Amino acid sequence: MYERFPEPSDHEALHKGMPQTGRQLLADVSLPAAVIHEPALAHNLAWMQAFCEAQGARLAPHGKTTLCPELFRRQLDAGAWGITLATAPQCRAAFQHGVRRLLMANQLVGQANMAIAAELIEAGADFYCVVDSVENVDQLARYFSARGLRLQVLIELGMPGGRCGCRDTDEVMALAERIDSEQALVLAGLEGYEGVVHGDDPERSVRAYAWQLVEVAQGLERDALFEHPAPLLTASGSAWYDLIAGVFREARLGQQFVPVLRPGCYVVHDHGIYRQAQREVLARQPALQRGLKPALEVFAQVLSLPEPGLAIVGMGKRDIAHDQLPEPLRRYREGDERARPLSVEGWRVTKLMDQHAFVRLPAGDEAMGGGRVRVGDIVAFGASHPCLTFDKWRRLCLVDARLEVMEVMHTCF
């Protein structure tokens, strides 16, 4: 029951959503669709850049959150120092979209991935990756010396019970000596990730870890083990960046190191774990005015109202992060050009399947602002965390306050 399998002329047209600019989200766009609100996005971009500058730190936003070149461009336009990424293919995608300074905050493992990094370096990228083992250092030295290239590496300092990274200062120093002995490798800094901290007093643990990073970096500097003229000292995910920045500032690194912060989720923020984390940032830092704003939502339509109190919505695990159940935020009538939001008070997602959400409605929803829910009504959902919503979409709609599509952004997952 097929005739042929042509290569479509516009392969991109095949993907879900397929929004076009100039369309109205509530009338002209195939839903479900991922939506970024431009005013909140602009606020977040400026907010985090100003925060980093006030702290005397550089910002290399973690690009794995979005893998969206249009957002990388906005981050760099706002003043970011570079883009952080998690894998070699991610670095290639960013570079091919014009990002020149690539901080791969992860180990570079495997011949095929090393080949990608080598090509980026040959093409002029300012590329960094991290190392935490002699075995990997030897692999990298062998590969890059055979290619006649030099690779900039940062040693990763981890923590006991954490993820990657050397577990103590002795391991770091031994690894630095090994790197020093390899002509193909340039020790360019020290890297850490405090996001895997655990224990009863995480705030105290994060600060202690940040101080350990400072001290280990100073030890490497004392022993003249950095080959890079301006070694990097870098840490921070999206929850504890204020504490990392605070310690780096207190340590007065200014002349000695380039302090680099790497939050990623801030750019669109979220409606779950990072909203909570941001409340804690603001509680710790009373000088900060107005925090980040959630900018990413998924819009979807009511498909069926099969029983009293139950709406089935056309949005599932393929469309939105599902570590936590998404949160209904607002409702609209399809085609409402004035985009008047209706209440979803008492609405609750109870289950998510691949392509469907089960939404429990309160009794007597007829009385709610805007009238009885209808098949075709459009619901805006928030979720946590943004990385796991972005990776479900090849296209996202950037919309203005009237929900008109200003720009179609794309991702490179």
Next chain:
Amino acid sequence: MYERFPEPSDHEALHKGMPQTGRQLLADVSLPAAVIHEPALAHNLAWMQAFCEAQGARLAPHGKTTLCPELFRRQLDAGAWGITLATAPQCRAAFQHGVRRLLMANQLVGQANMAIAAELIEAGADFYCVVDSVENVDQLARYFSARGLRLQVLIELGMPGGRCGCRDTDEVMALAERIDSEQALVLAGLEGYEGVVHGDDPERSVRAYAWQLVEVAQGLERDALFEHPAPLLTASGSAWYDLIAGVFREARLGQQFVPVLRPGCYVVHDHGIYRQAQREVLARQPALQRGLKPALEVFAQVLSLPEPGLAIVGMGKRDIAHDQLPEPLRRYREGDERARPLSVEGWRVTKLMDQHAFVRLPAGDEAMGGGRVRVGDIVAFGASHPCLTFDKWRRLCLVDARLEVMEVMHTCF
């Protein structure tokens, strides 16, 4: 820190994996990568087609599992009657890759989605969708009559506490009368989905539901409410298809209806919920020889061995289904052209982050077949369920028994 944002000439080259045919998976492919084993795939394609034919049913595999045109082609080549899909953009993607008979087992809601369906019908697609409410029937009738088109619809029969679908026979009959009064709509069959069955004796409930479908369809036929010359009677996901097929066969529908089964996951099977479901199918159907074989795996590399008993692997929630934690299946040395599998006995994934898996190793792994684990070792993981692994990849490697890449398949999510 960027120069320009060119539109790359081969946008596809930017995505993770980027495998090429003729490469060896263990030496030449950037990992992590999604891998389909050709021998198991070929077995599954033939197995399910033979099962459906033996039952006298047509097979319209659910294409939302893979959204992979190369797999649709193989399913149709094996004898499938059409492809089932979940959304209008999915139907468009399948049609643009040559699939002509499209069974959208979901409600068609929203002007933009109706426009996609209308374009498919105008282009010659044999398109069906389902309806379960007067509201949606009225919306569809208005849209398609304004376009001067006729839309083939199936009524969905649901179940109390289930997902979409009319909750009883009266509702179905009333909806059929409504459809009958609309010139733009053609009642082409009855649809159900038993996968949301619940209760203490699901086997009994599924059979009862299948019989209800038969009886309701026969009632519609008696009342001459089907306008389609060969109305469809369709149900079945990937767990209970044998029971649905059995009832449809016992009911001797042959001449009266076209029975259509819609399993999707069978094509690559899995290492979790569907492996268990298939064991139950084989226990219920002793005549069936050898069941389905898991064909989909994700290959990833050990990035770090930071503590005794812990491996950090470069694979995360972005790469593999994570409703259940993935299962390590085998290990290889990078570059081993003979692809000799090493044991992962006692290995266990304990945590998955966006880009990393934490794998707990047994004490004394040095003694395990093939020697001590090394940074760079390649681990094959299985997961459940396949839909949520496919949607993480734009490209998948089809490999032969020697792990050479035979074909690069793509997805249209």
